[in-house]
Amino acid sequence: MGGKATTNYTPPLARLIERLQGLPGVGPKTAQRLAFHVLKQPEQEIEALANALIDAKKQIGLCQVCFHLTADPICEICRNPNRDESTICVVPDSRDVIALEKTREYSGKYHVLGGVISPMDGIGPEQLHIQPLVERVSQNEVKEVILAISPSVEGDTTTLYLGQLLKPFTRVTRIAFGLPMGGDLEYADEITLARALEGRRDLD
Numbered sequence: 001m002g003g004k005a006t007t008n009y010t011p012p013l014a015r016l017i018e019r020l021q022g023l024p025g026v027g028p029k030t031a032q033r034l035a036f037h038v039l040k041q042p043e044q045e046i047e048a049l050a051n052a053l054i055d056a057k058k059q060i061g062l063c064q065v066c067f068h069l070t071a072d073p074i075c076e077i078c079r080n081p082n083r084d085e086s087t088i089c090v091v092p093d094s095r096d097v098i099a100l101e102k103t104r105e106y107s108g109k110y111h112v113l114g115g116v117i118s119p120m121d122g123i124g125p126e127q128l129h130i131q132p133l134v135e136r137v138s139q140n141e142v143k144e145v146i147l148a149i150s151p152s153v154e155g156d157t158t159t160l161y162l163g164q165l166l167k168p169f170t171r172v173t174r175i176a177f178g179l180p181m182g183g184d185l186e187y188a189d190e191i192t193l194a195r196a197l198e199g200r201r202d203l204d
Helices: 011-021 028-040 043-059 094-101 130-139 153-166 188-199
Strands: 084-091 108-112 145-148 171-174
Touching: 011 028, 084 094, 084 130, 094 108, 094 188, 108 130, 130 153, 145 153, 153 171
Parallel strands: 084 108, 084 145, 145 171
Antiparallel strands: none
């Protein structure tokens, strides 16, 4: 009775299940299922998976310009001369960049904040990539900043804060969400995101 669900497993298996449970969205049953699946795989497959995890952690960092995930100092989007440098789309996470790129409706640059302002979680403006954004906008010929931040208490707080900082320098718009309160960009389909971009409005 009580105790951890992994106490009935041999120690190496218990440690594997506990590690898998640390992944987002992975509960005890899913972790157990994944662990048993892994153990059934050939050793070379397990080594390949382990090496892929280590390589990704070692080789992937943040773009020096926009803070999108990249294996190079400057990401492919920032290096692309065909992208519109006068427009910057601001998103909380690199997953949002990937979601918006799938729409093929946006040709500007990006800026990844690294999260949203959330005092309850100890995340203030200083913990996000906000100051580099202000510097990009104020020091370059940026005609529009598009805020693509999901509607939520934290998202709205971040949007209003950024609007106050950026309005003195350029036009600031917010995409028109067809998402429920708290819905993430990455879960929206391409058509919904494309319409949200097209229907963006100036931030009040």
